[in-house]
Amino acid sequence: MENLWRDDEIDPLRNKAGGEAADVALAERVYSSRLLGREPDLVLHGGGNTSVKVDRTWPDGSKRRTLHVKGSGWDLATIEAPGLPAVDLEPLLAARTSGGMSDPEMVALLRANLMDRDAPNPSVETLLHAFIPHAFVDHTHSLPILVLANQPDAEQLCAEVFGDEVAFVPYVMPGFDLSIACGDIYDRNPGCKGLFLQNHGLFTFSDDARESYSLTIEYTSEAEDYLAGKGAALAADLANEANEPEALTARLGEAFAAAFPEMASVAFDYREDANVRSYTGHDRLDEISRRGTVTPDHVIRIKPFAMICSEDDPIDALAAKMRVFAAEYTAYFDRHAPNAAEPKTMLGPQPKAIVVRGRGIYGVDSSEKGAGIVADLMVQTTRAVIASEALGSFRPISEPDLFEMEYWTLEQAKSQRK
Structure with a gap:
């Protein structure tokens, strides 16, 4: 993967920031964050987050160590x-020895310590950024890293590929508990330059913006090289082919209206390329398509599994498959909701992704933008799964963990507000 850092781009931004060290560091943070965001195989549709720690003068005149961290809703x-948004760092560090807190309590803590009370909510992984002592922290869902992280022997692969430069973190649900786990593992590996989160992604860090960003590129490139050396190279992202089966799209629309008459509207976004065809033509498609998502937060967009159909299915058959999907999704909810810490409200049971055997994939949503996001994530999923299966076996988080992520208290609160 190419390192996009350019001194002739960052130097004018540093100069524009003025002589204040905190503002210069923030300018560097914005610049390197955008470099990460320009590469879909590092972050896609809001995935990943970044931060920088600086010394700032607060409105009351006090000097405080301050954490600038990606806010909710920003790409x-x-x-x-x-x-x-700027957050007072000291209360965040104190939370590490608080004995635990719920995710809503964590969000309240972050908002209570914002410099600007009108700022967006800081990332749910803010405490993780706080507990790593380096100034710059970069978190990505690097696709080559995810191919390794979703293997049954992910810990051994981490050691083989990165040695002791990157510390392995077993899967923990994002939020307060993950922050504590990562802080503890960093403390046991103080010389490490990154954290490899099983089934989740990569953290890199440094006191220098360029180095932290460059470590992400370096480790992603090492993962790419390792996969290629094992005959499991991650396929290049391809342009979408303009060969949508329009008759099938029309039948899907009619079938959707028949199966889910309560939905006012539905949008479809069709994608097809050689990678997608390799996935949709897989001889074990029915099984691999139900294993889960390549990184946990994708389940919020695409659900834990897709609906599968054939290009020549008539309307009645498509509507029947949609009803079966809804029944299976309801059963999934009923299996796990009773075990949740608090009552859960079931999300809509309609499919978000539709896989056409041997052809393409549809993203499905109530809006064109939402359908496009689902389609983007599914196209990326096909590449990760193909490479994972070539390397060994695609083994993402378990179904109970998927449910916990999809029905996370913070996500339930969002859907209820909507």
């Missing part, structure tokens, strides 16, 4: 300084 590709 790294286009982030500006307001998208990295």
Whole structure:
């Protein structure tokens, strides 16, 4: 993967920031965040987050160590300084020895310590950024890393590929517990330059913006080289082919209206390329398509599994498959909701991704934008799964963990507000 850092681009931004060290560091943080955001195989549709620690003068005149961290709703590709809200670092560090807190309590802690009370919510992984002592922290869902991280022997692969430069973190649900786990593992590996999170992604860190960013590129490139050496090279991202089966799209629309009459509208986004065909033509498609998502937060967009159909299915058959999907999704909810710590409200049971055997994939949503996001994530999924299966076996988080992520208390609160 190419390192996009250019001194002739960052130097004018440093100069524009003025002589204040905190503002210069923030300018560097914005610049390197955008570099990460420009590469879909590092972050896609809001995935990943970045931060920088600086010394700032607060409105009350006090000097405080301050954490600027990516805020909710901001995309790294286009982030500006307001998208990295400032949080008082000291209370965050104190939370590490608090004995534990719920995710809503964690969000309340972050909001209570914002410099600007009107700023967006800091990332749910803010405490993880706080507990790593380096100034710059970069978190990505690097696709080559995810191919390794979703293997049954992910810990051994981490050691083989990165040695002791990157410490392995077993899967933990994002939020407070993951922050504690990563802080503890960093403390046991103080010389490490990165954290390899099983089934989740990569953290890199440094006191220098360029080095932290460059470590992400370096480790991603090493993962790419390792996969290629094992005959499991990650296929290049390809342009979408303009050969949508329009008759099938029309039948899907009619079938959707029949199966889910309560939905006011539905949008489809069709994708097809050689990688997608390799996935949709897989002889074990029915099985591998139900294993889960390549990184946990994708389940919020695409659900834990897709609906599968054939190009020549008539409307009645498509509607029947949609009803079967809804029944299977309801059963999935019923299996896991009773075990949740608090009551859960089931999300809509309609499919978000539709796989056409031997052809392409549809993203499905109530809006064209949402359908496009689902389609993007599914195209990326096909490449990761193909490479994972070539290397060994694609083994993402378990179904109970998928449910915990999809029905995360913070996500339930979002859907209820909507």
